[in-house]
Amino acid sequence: MVIAAAMNDDSVGAGTRKVLLSALVVAHNEEAQLADCLATLGFADEIVVVLDRCTDGSRASAVRFTDRLIEGAWEREGGRRNTGIEACRGTWIVEVDADERIPAALAGEIRAIAETSAWDWHLIPVDNFIGGRLVRYGWGGSFGRASVPALFRRGAKVWGDERVHPRLTWQGRQGPRLTHPLLHYVDRDISDMLRRLDRYTTLRARDLRERGGAGTLAGNLRRLISRFYKCYVRRRGYREGGWGVLLALCAGLYPLLSYLKATLEDDHGRPIDPTTAGGS
Numbered sequence: 001m002v003i004a005a006a007m008n009d010d011s012v013g014a015g016t017r018k019v020l021l022s023a024l025v026v027a028h029n030e031e032a033q034l035a036d037c038l039a040t041l042g043f044a045d046e047i048v049v050v051l052d053r054c055t056d057g058s059r060a061s062a063v064r065f066t067d068r069l070i071e072g073a074w075e076r077e078g079g080r081r082n083t084g085i086e087a088c089r090g091t092w093i094v095e096v097d098a099d100e101r102i103p104a105a106l107a108g109e110i111r112a113i114a115e116t117s118a119w120d121w122h123l124i125p126v127d128n129f130i131g132g133r134l135v136r137y138g139w140g141g142s143f144g145r146a147s148v149p150a151l152f153r154r155g156a157k158v159w160g161d162e163r164v165h166p167r168l169t170w171q172g173r174q175g176p177r178l179t180h181p182l183l184h185y186v187d188r189d190i191s192d193m194l195r196r197l198d199r200y201t202t203l204r205a206r207d208l209r210e211r212g213g214a215g216t217l218a219g220n221l222r223r224l225i226s227r228f229y230k231c232y233v234r235r236r237g238y239r240e241g242g243w244g245v246l247l248a249l250c251a252g253l254y255p256l257l258s259y260l261k262a263t264l265e266d267d268h269g270r271p272i273d274p275t276t277a278g279g280s
Contacts, residue, residue, distance in 0.1 A: 019045045021114045022090030022154075026050040026080050030098035031057040033185070037098045038065040043107040044094065050084040078159035078166035088154060090114075095150050095157075099185045106180035110151055119175025121152035127181040130243065131189055138237020138244040141227040141251025143197070144186065146235070147177060164203035190246065197250050197257070204254070205261035214262040215255075224252035 023044035027034050028051075038061070041047050047066040051058055053073045062069055070087055074080035085093060092114040096102065102110070106124070113122060125147045128135055139146050142165055149157070153172065160167035187193040208214040228248040231237045237244030266272050 018091075019089040020091050021045050021111065022088035022093045023047045024050070024084045024088055024093055024095045025098060026052065026084050026095075027054065027058050027062075027098045028052040029054050029056045029058060031061060034058050034098045035061040035064065037096065037101060038062065040102045040107070041065070041094075041096070043102075043111055045090060046088070048084055048087050050080050050087075052080050076161055076163050076166070078161050081159045081166075085154070085157065085159075090154060092117075092151065092153055093157075095152075096182070097184075101183040101185075103180070103183060106178070106182060109178050109180050113151060113175075113178070117175055120156040120172025121149055121170060122175045123147040123177040124150050125177065125179070125181040126184050128184045128186050130187050130193065133243070135240050135243050135247070137239045138231045138235050138247040140231050140235055141248075142200075142254050143251040144247060145184075148182065149174075150182065151178070162207050164200050164207070193246065193250065197253065201254060201257040201261055204258035205265070206267055208258060208262040209267070214259050217259065220256045220259040223255045226252075227255070228252040 021044045023041040023046070025034070025037060025041075025047070027049065030037075031054075034049075038047060038049070046068055048068045048070070049062040049066060051062065051069060051071045054071070059069070059071070068087070070083060072080070072083070074083070081095070085095070094102070094110055110124075126139075126145055128139055128144055138144075149168065149170075156170060156172045158169045160169070187196060205214075228251065231251045232244055232248035237248050240247070264271060
């Protein structure tokens with residue numbers, strides 16, 4: 001639910017200049033890196049920043065680059081992202097996170113797509129970094145992305161209602177994948193990666209309990225094995241050495257840990273009877 005808005009709408013309405021391309025960033029306490037992200041978005045006609053329950057200096061960082069701010073509180077990821085999309089005035093929108101950067105070559109390609117594309121949305125390839133190390137292979141299984149559907153026409157993309165990894169609903173046609181990568185600074189180190197796994201699985205467990213179907217222990221054990229194989233072998237995580245092993249393990253553990261948290265604990269981390277949460 002939005003609790004405050006700080007957007008300059010003086011230019012909205014009749015007689016305003018046409019906004020071809022909007023850049024959207026959704027942030028929660030991203031003071032450490034929000035400015036570095038926003039500094040790469042000057043190629044867009046407007047920058048819209050959604051500040052979700054920020055208690056740090058994120059707002060001060062954002063106002064250096066734009067006055068189109070939305071401040072509020074959302075429990076679910078999809079809700080805050082959809083709010084940001086609705087606030088964008090551009091015909092095209094590029095949606096990035098605070099830990100992502102758009103280098104100059106990609107910015108030029110995005111601008112050219114917005115000016116010429118007959119399609120409705122495009123995938124952008126991603127270069128993922130852990131600390132300062134580029135880890136190119138092995139991402140997937142809800143624990144990393146090799147590409148993102150981040151460039152789209154207004155009205156083409158709607159996020160689902162899940163707390164983490166919300167589903168996407170699309171209108172229109174998918175165009176060719178872009179060639180230049182987005183830079184994504186995923187985790188600072190291995191400890192940060194494991195904290196992310198813990199955070200994601202806690203949110204996923206809440207979605208599973210709410211939905212009423214966490215699956216079975218046997219099924220999620222099989223998913224651990226299949227996801228590890230997919231990331232380590234099919235997506236060539238083995239080329240990254242130990243980093244590939246870590247990614248494959250986290251991808252495989254994601255559904256299993258989510259299942260265990262959903263069936264063994266309640267929303268406050270208190271033990272519950274697993275037979276009341278989908279069985280084993």
